[in-house]
Amino acid sequence: MDEDSITFGRMQDLEDRVSLRDVFDASYRKLVVQLYAITSNFDEAEDVVQEAFVRAAASGRRFLRVDNHEAWLRTTAIHVHRSRWRKLRNGQRARDRMVAPRDPAALEDHLEIIAALRALPEPQREVIALHYLADLPVHRIADELGVPTGTVKSRLSRGREALALLLTPVEGGVDHV
């Protein structure tokens, strides 16, 4: 059954919808990159995205009934990341800051933007990643993060300014996103 067919009010069978495998093939890499930008840690990004997919697999048909699978997975991954940090608390976080997070060798040409993102406060990193790497508009970012749109706009504006300042030496002058 293709997307253009008329159902005349019949509920789609689950077999007509995408499968988790389809979502995995289409979204896994995108989600890891988005969570890498948010968490500043590639290993953590892989972990939380895989955990999100495992939770989706465990929930079976309930996941398949969700309207926006990628948003569900991304939100789940972000919550897993936040939950882990809450448990670790400050002592562990201080120790982790002493160990350099792993950046994939294939991205060595992008170390400036990676370092610049890493230097941002996490709330600004989140909205920058969701706006520029997930292509989400402000109201969708607000929905996924559970914050007001005004807060998203404010963090986006401050994040852009901070990135511009951090990247100024590379770009040879004051720059604007």
Add this chain to the structure above:
Amino acid sequence: MSKDLLEAFREQAELTTPVPGFDLIEAGGRARRRRRYAVMGGAAAFVLAVSGLLAVTSDTDRDVQPAEHPDTSGVTLWPGPTMTTLRAGTYEFAASVGPYSPAVRLTLPPGWNAWHGPNRFEGLGSDVTYDEKVNEHVLSQDPDWYVDLLQLDVRWIAQRGCTMAHVQDRGLPGFVRALTHAPGLEVVQGPTPGTFSGRAAVHVRFKVPSGVPTCLGQLLLQAEDGPIGLGDPGTVHDAWVIDVDGESFLVWASWSPHTPPGEVDALLGIVDSIELHDRG
């Protein structure tokens, strides 16, 4: 501009991010559901015990008992093809494998029938049974779906041109090649290399298409224990080809069309529980 740098970063990162095997995600999901059900089952049993309503297993024929071997490790020897519904628990196999094959242990939930491997079909209840006539009667009603699991030492695999390939000494790559060239099997997933119970393995999922050649009478494999057929069109076979000291050992899980997804999950959960042990 920062936007251009972010876009370039995204493009390269998405291209180079490694992707894990999807079967690992599925296995993780199944394990998560099993833990959830184990917690729920434990809680339910506690409630029933406290309330004095703990059910007693029915015993329709006192003369026929399951072949249980008391074992302090909690593992029961597989009773063989008794056509009786077994208790939930861990079983050790000798069926469908040769004398030099590894010992196979797997864990069953309630409601699985003992054939050469565990199987389930439409109409089968969850209660333990001791009389083969009970489950044979259910099977004789032409159930709408059927799932089963076999562990096989395979000697020959059917090939195109109505021939058979001897695979006993071919090793993992040769075995997988022969399997993926069997008439009447369409590859739908894999071959994907991985590990199974700590050993090198390859996973392939097949589907039986319509209009398969019949020159070999729909024979697919000749195993140590006997011939294995293709099944009806639409049947799915999930194969794990496992390297055991240079020889290939096959875990073969199958389900017919119209099998409810929950039953497929339960079957694959049993596959996930399989452990291979060297024979002493």
